[in-house]
Amino acid sequence: MNDWKKILIAVDQSETSIKALNYTADIISNLPDAELCLLYIYPEPPPNYYSRGGSLSDYQQEKTAAAEVIFQNSMDFLEKYKLQKKVITQSKMADHITISQAILEVQAEGQFGTVVVGKRGVSKAEEFLFGSISNGIVHHCSDFTVWVVG
Amino acid sequence: MEYALDILPQRLHGALKRHRVTRSLRRPPRYFTDTSNFTAIDYGDIIAIDNRFLLVTGYTREGRFGIEEQVKPWVPRTEDLENGEKFILKLVFHETFDMQLGQFTINCYRNPEKEARVLELVKDHPHFMHGRSVLDEGNNLVRILDIIGGSRLDKYIHRGELSHQEYFFQKFPEVIRQFLECVKGIQFLHENGLRHGDIRRDHIFVERDTGLYRWIDFDYDFYMPERPFALDLYELGNILTYLTARERFHQKTILNHPDMGQAVLDTIVPGDLSVLSKNRIVNIKKLFPYIPDRLNNILLHFSYGTEVFYETVAEFHDELAEAMSVLG
Ligand SMILES: Nc1ncnc2c1ncn2[C@@H]1O[C@H](COP(=O)(O)OP(=O)(O)OP(=O)(O)O)[C@@H](O)[C@H]1O
Ligand SMILES: [Mg+2]
Numbered sequence: 239m240n241d242w243k244k245i246l247i248a249v250d251q252s253e254t255s256i257k258a259l260n261y262t263a264d265i266i267s268n269l270p271d272a273e274l275c276l277l278y279i280y281p282e283p284p285p286n287y288y289s290r291g292g293s294l295s296d297y298q299q300e301k302t303a304a305a306e307v308i309f310q311n312s313m314d315f316l317e318k319y320k321l322q323k324k325v326i327t328q329s330k331m332a333d334h335i336t337i338s339q340a341i342l343e344v345q346a347e348g349q350f351g352t353v354v355v356g357k358r359g360v361s362k363a364e365e366f367l368f369g370s371i372s373n374g375i376v377h378h379c380s381d382f383t384v385w386v387v388g
Numbered sequence: 389m390e391y392a393l394d395i396l397p398q399r400l401h402g403a404l405k406r407h408r409v410t411r412s413l414r415r416p417p418r419y420f421t422d423t424s425n426f427t428a429i430d431y432g433d434i435i436a437i438d439n440r441f442l443l444v445t446g447y448t449r450e451g452r453f454g455i456e457e458q459v460k461p462w463v464p465r466t467e468d469l470e471n472g473e474k475f476i477l478k479l480v481f482h483e484t485f486d487m488q489l490g491q492f493t494i495n496c497y498r499n500p501e502k503e504a505r506v507l508e509l510v511k512d513h514p515h516f517m518h519g520r521s522v523l524d525e526g527n528n529l530v531r532i533l534d535i536i537g538g539s540r541l542d543k544y545i546h547r548g549e550l551s552h553q554e555y556f557f558q559k560f561p562e563v564i565r566q567f568l569e570c571v572k573g574i575q576f577l578h579e580n581g582l583r584h585g586d587i588r589r590d591h592i593f594v595e596r597d598t599g600l601y602r603w604i605d606f607d608y609d610f611y612m613p614e615r616p617f618a619l620d621l622y623e624l625g626n627i628l629t630y631l632t633a634r635e636r637f638h639q640k641t642i643l644n645h646p647d648m649g650q651a652v653l654d655t656i657v658p659g660d661l662s663v664l665s666k667n668r669i670v671n672i673k674k675l676f677p678y679i680p681d682r683l684n685n686i687l688l689h690f691s692y693g694t695e696v697f698y699e700t701v702a703e704f705h706d707e708l709a710e711a712m713s714v715l716g
Contacts, residue, residue: 281613284495284611285501285609286499286611289482332613336616362694363491363492363663366615366618366664367492367494367619367622367664369618374614
């Protein structure tokens with residue numbers, strides 16, 4: 239089992255992502271040896287992105303910029319917890335894999351003991367078509383703990 | 389404008405002039421090496437591609453169910469002037485449109501490269517159409533398809549004057565045996581990271597000479613990065629529902645059916661309807677009670693009332709194969 243205090247939190251633009259951050263910060267703010275990694279994963283560009291004249295590097299630049307905004311907002315939020323020194327950030331494209339698989343890859347590489355994700359609360363139909371990242375993570379969880387914040 | 393008789397080798401002039409299509413033509417046949425502007429190409433014209441001279445003899449049509457047949461100018465039927473071999477061409481047509489699926493809107497587009505990749509992957513697979521892809525002089529990826537002689541699956545299962553019960557016990561087991569091979573074909577695509585993209589009951593052709601069921605039409609694509617294969621899987625469920633009931637059942641269909649009517653309609657609850665299309669019934673056993681539970685349970689995976697979904701086409705295939713082994 240990896241060290242639970244090595245925490246990976248998947249963030250995006252959503253409300254639930256801030257909720258998850260809030261919950262996590264509350265728990266770890268008094269733990270001197272906790273480490274927190276904010277992770278933003280974005281999907282591959284739609285295949286017709288290229289036929290409209292876009293390039294992969296344009297797309298990745300655009301997404302990296304979006305990630306910076308998300309990270310900045312998250313950092314602002316974390317300020318009152320005085321956690322900045324324990325926090326690192328990472329953004330990455332899910333390259334030929336789903337977003338949940340990409341999160342799991344980062345978890346394995348970084349040997350994170352806890353993965354935190356938000357849950358949107360989607361309908362069954364929506365989950366069937368568009369998937370659920372939290373379910374994907376829970377489904378494949380081993381050697382680490384998942385916190386699902388709804 | 390280039391004219392065919394100015395450019396074609398002398399030896400083919402006779403074949404062109406004698407052809408039934410050109411005999412009735414009131415203008416000289418034209419010659420195209422670039423298909424970018426495909427709407428300008430017409431019957432009797434020549435498309436020169438892949439070292440062949442292909443005479444346009446017609447266009448494919450497709451009736452989206454209930455809608456008037458639509459001529460597809462980007463899908464000409466052609467004949468090789470040299471040897472009479474027939475091909476369907478698919479010319480590059482970049483179209484995007486929104487597909488409505490229940491309450492969801494999915495952005496779809498045609499992707500010639502994807503169709504080309506599928507054609508390459510399935511070039512030896514018996515349950516897919518075959519063809520190859522070449523660039524024309526305008527750099528358009530033209531797909532040259534071998535024509536499957538036969539008929540659409542949804543028309544095929546209506547042959548003969550069988551009642552549903554007769555159909556279900558006499559014909560359906562063999563239909564599903566073949567359909568299972570098609571399902572395996574889709575599994576094979578998914579394992580190779582590709583999807584069909586437009587799985588519909590009229591996109592399986594039943595080949596006259598061999599009896600094989602074969603998929604056609606691979607150019608649709610859509611952007612669903614988290615569940616890239618879910619739509620294919622859902623549409624396979626739709627086809628299975630159709631094959632089982634032999635038609636699509638809405639509330640109205642039940643009401644108008646001589647053996648059903650209000651009494652049967654009253655038994656239908658929201659959980660019996662399709663998860664994505666709230667007026668289509670998938671709990672077919674309520675309409676035809678002799679349908680075995682094992683089979684009906686597979687259909688219910690696509691219902692509004694379902695608690696579980698199939699994660700992969702393999703799961704769907706294996707459960708269907710098992711359910712059929714019981715049916716015989
Ligand atoms: N290999 C084939 N053998 C026989 N008929 C074919 C073949 N490919 C296509 N057709 C016929 O041509 C029609 C149009 O082809 P296809 O469906 O590939 O075009 P499309 O423009 O992509 O259609 P759609 O609007 O459904 O996407 C088909 O419905 C079918 O009748
Ligand atoms: Mg079609």
